[in-house]
Amino acid sequence: MRRTMLVVLLLAIPMMVFAGGNAEQVASEKKAPVKQIRVAEQVPGLITPGVWDGQVFSMNSSIYEYLIEINAETGELDPVLATSWETNEGKVWTFKLRQGVKFHDGSDFTAEDVKYTIERTQDPSLGHLKKTDFEVVESVRVVDDYTVQVTLKEARPTFVYLFTDYNMAILSSEYDYASLGESKPMGTGPFMMSQLVPKESALLKKNPNYWAEGLPKIDQIAIYFVGDIDASISMLESDRVDVVPFITPEIQQRVDGIDGISVISPYQEQRFISMRVDEAPFNDNRVRLAFKYAMDPKVIARSTAKMELNDGVFYNETPIMNMLAEYKELPLRERNIAKAKQLLAEAGYPNGLSTELYYASDHPFGKELSQTVKELAAEAGFDIELKGYTRDVYLSQYWLNVPISITGWGGRIDPSMLLSLAFKGGGPWNESHLDEPVLNDLIEKISSEADPDQRMAYYHELQEWFYNNGPLINVQVPYLVAIKDNVVGYRQPLTMLPQYKYMDIL
Amino acid sequence: MKRLMEMFLRRLGSLLATLVVMSFVIFLLVEIMPGDVAQMILGQSATEEAVAALREARGLNDPLLERYGRWISGVVVGDLGDSIYMQGVSINSILWRKVGHSIILAMTAFIIFVPLSIFFGVLAGVKEKKPTDSIISFFGLATMALPEFVSGVILITVFAVQLKWFPIVSVIPIGESIWQNLNIVVLPALSITLVMFGYISRMQRSSMISVMNSDYIRAATLKGMPRRYVIFRHALKNAMLPTITIIGMNMGWLFGGLVVVETLFGFPGMGSLLMTAIKTRDVPLIEACVLLITVIYSVSTMITDIMYSYLNPRIRYQGGQK
Numbered sequence: 001m002r003r004t005m006l007v008v009l010l011l012a013i014p015m016m017v018f019a020g021g022n023a024e025q026v027a028s029e030k031k032a033p034v035k036q037i038r039v040a041e042q043v044p045g046l047i048t049p050g051v052w053d054g055q056v057f058s059m060n061s062s063i064y065e066y067l068i069e070i071n072a073e074t075g076e077l078d079p080v081l082a083t084s085w086e087t088n089e090g091k092v093w094t095f096k097l098r099q100g101v102k103f104h105d106g107s108d109f110t111a112e113d114v115k116y117t118i119e120r121t122q123d124p125s126l127g128h129l130k131k132t133d134f135e136v137v138e139s140v141r142v143v144d145d146y147t148v149q150v151t152l153k154e155a156r157p158t159f160v161y162l163f164t165d166y167n168m169a170i171l172s173s174e175y176d177y178a179s180l181g182e183s184k185p186m187g188t189g190p191f192m193m194s195q196l197v198p199k200e201s202a203l204l205k206k207n208p209n210y211w212a213e214g215l216p217k218i219d220q221i222a223i224y225f226v227g228d229i230d231a232s233i234s235m236l237e238s239d240r241v242d243v244v245p246f247i248t249p250e251i252q253q254r255v256d257g258i259d260g261i262s263v264i265s266p267y268q269e270q271r272f273i274s275m276r277v278d279e280a281p282f283n284d285n286r287v288r289l290a291f292k293y294a295m296d297p298k299v300i301a302r303s304t305a306k307m308e309l310n311d312g313v314f315y316n317e318t319p320i321m322n323m324l325a326e327y328k329e330l331p332l333r334e335r336n337i338a339k340a341k342q343l344l345a346e347a348g349y350p351n352g353l354s355t356e357l358y359y360a361s362d363h364p365f366g367k368e369l370s371q372t373v374k375e376l377a378a379e380a381g382f383d384i385e386l387k388g389y390t391r392d393v394y395l396s397q398y399w400l401n402v403p404i405s406i407t408g409w410g411g412r413i414d415p416s417m418l419l420s421l422a423f424k425g426g427g428p429w430n431e432s433h434l435d436e437p438v439l440n441d442l443i444e445k446i447s448s449e450a451d452p453d454q455r456m457a458y459y460h461e462l463q464e465w466f467y468n469n470g471p472l473i474n475v476q477v478p479y480l481v482a483i484k485d486n487v488v489g490y491r492q493p494l495t496m497l498p499q500y501k502y503m504d505i506l
Numbered sequence: 507m508k509r510l511m512e513m514f515l516r517r518l519g520s521l522l523a524t525l526v527v528m529s530f531v532i533f534l535l536v537e538i539m540p541g542d543v544a545q546m547i548l549g550q551s552a553t554e555e556a557v558a559a560l561r562e563a564r565g566l567n568d569p570l571l572e573r574y575g576r577w578i579s580g581v582v583v584g585d586l587g588d589s590i591y592m593q594g595v596s597i598n599s600i601l602w603r604k605v606g607h608s609i610i611l612a613m614t615a616f617i618i619f620v621p622l623s624i625f626f627g628v629l630a631g632v633k634e635k636k637p638t639d640s641i642i643s644f645f646g647l648a649t650m651a652l653p654e655f656v657s658g659v660i661l662i663t664v665f666a667v668q669l670k671w672f673p674i675v676s677v678i679p680i681g682e683s684i685w686q687n688l689n690i691v692v693l694p695a696l697s698i699t700l701v702m703f704g705y706i707s708r709m710q711r712s713s714m715i716s717v718m719n720s721d722y723i724r725a726a727t728l729k730g731m732p733r734r735y736v737i738f739r740h741a742l743k744n745a746m747l748p749t750i751t752i753i754g755m756n757m758g759w760l761f762g763g764l765v766v767v768e769t770l771f772g773f774p775g776m777g778s779l780l781m782t783a784i785k786t787r788d789v790p791l792i793e794a795c796v797l798l799i800t801v802i803y804s805v806s807t808m809i810t811d812i813m814y815s816y817l818n819p820r821i822r823y824q825g826g827q828k
Contacts, residue, residue, distance in 0.1 A: 126559060224677060228772070231675055231769075238675060240673070392546040
């Protein structure tokens, strides 16, 4: 009997301890005096600007700042660390810098820091992700403490947009980012790193010396690194976090209908369906056209994202997003199976053809989009074998070397940044292996043309070329964020950098 | 005692040999995992140049044996290296915190399931072929058949979603420690209990039955000893032996292999850390976790063997009678 009692006791004690802990904790959560927004994000990889892989946007975008930012509401450029900028025909750029700004370690922000940040892109030991973009810089001159002059090797009228890239955060020339960048990130941003538990969480506190009056509106941001999106959503449902960015459409359906939680889409991302043009079968434009005639944009929108076309999901056959000023509205290609079959027959495939489509299976919309494309194309005689791999395997082993691929591309506020990287002969991310003299020439003209009207004309010409000859289908899908209704002012422009300084919690 | 010492030393030697072989196997396995670490770290926006620079900076281009040598010589002196991502953040600072959480979870599960399953196992064995036995055996079989991700979901649905007694996700709020949040341990521990209960209670039941049918118990009963006394003083000690083996064999899993349970509940322990490490191809961290799990398995097996021979005189003295 004594033993039975012991067993019961052994079981009862921990139960009592745990139950007690629960009650206490609920109480402490309720009387929290600080205004904080809690976020569940993916586990970050590298976070030092320059080699930052673009995870945990909420953390880096709050700690670091840029010369300029995109206004999430108007899409215009807003001054941040630069107060104004001017250029002489796009070759010499002069930036006036904001005075009285301090880094989190107390040092002053000056022109030296901007010079350091730009020159750092070319450091060979770093592998800076913006190295290619900034190779055009010939020299950076510190005119005075708050004026920097950047001279380029050739005219780049849209050069200023490069400073909105998330890897171009302004760093302190006196801070040792090589050894502290990953463990103690430090910038001029509205929030400062207070506590970083590797692979688990980060606590960011309001920067008391922030230069903008009245910002940030909240006291702290608590970021949980959660590897699993389902676990993140469970945290949202059980009121442990307020924001879960980058959710999939399946998760959206799960969250829809829960009181107090909404799913918003601050911007669109691109999914490029690319055909490789230097090999059969897609080296024949008739095959490419047949493939495009087999698609049905409305069906793609509905089955990929459960949304209507032009209402959350957009579709075109060029590298230019529908929302950009440079976009030219070309007629949507009507689905025409007979025509597709005829084109295939003319190209020498009267009985259709077999090919493989590669995609990242764990990327939002990857599975849905590839499945839809496969089924639509099948009717025209394309027998597509789907090859889905996790994103890292897809990118490192297959991407850039396959007949058809579906790849996620972030939007660029200045599309010329993307064109020379992905569509010009010799570009590092040239998925389609394009090397068309006409196109190379157009891309060259776009990046060097100073007259905006003429540049726009080149853009339109480029889109027509893609419509008639291109190896690309550009499906624009929403970037989805699940968010509590009491979080107001969520802002995240096309640069993907959320602006937590404007956000508030009720 | 000398024999025991000798055996201990022999076991320790073979343990070290196992670890050396295992460390190389782990290193090789991680090496042939698909996907490129540098590419993984830099993501899609990586240029070939950036990937090459990173590979060079992290020493990923060095020959295999050189990298193994570098790693293992660090491990020997207790330096597990840096996480491939967080340069300057040693794995020691990431790992031990999580190991601590996992130990708390394992201990909690242990103090729930060991007494519970032994008690019900004994009860079923004593009441063989009676309704009590059938109910316990059925329950044991049912929980054994349910994988932990199913029983875990059931527990979450009942205790977290419906009754709201415990949190759905086992997350420690930022700035707090696990001691302020012990309630997050309960559901994962119960989930482990459900898995273990079937195994141990059934083992306990069958060994209890065979002991109860043995001659010395019959003699004790015929001699007129009270039944309770016979069960607890005479039968139980012998009937516990196979159970201890089973418990010991599962200690490795309990302390290091709870990947499924921890991932399901989002519990910040070693299992979920390993999962994250694998997903992000954080090679040094995977190696550290797996090596630690190997150590736990080997040590717990060794302890079980020693305990077993200590408890069982037939094994203890076998050597001496040669």
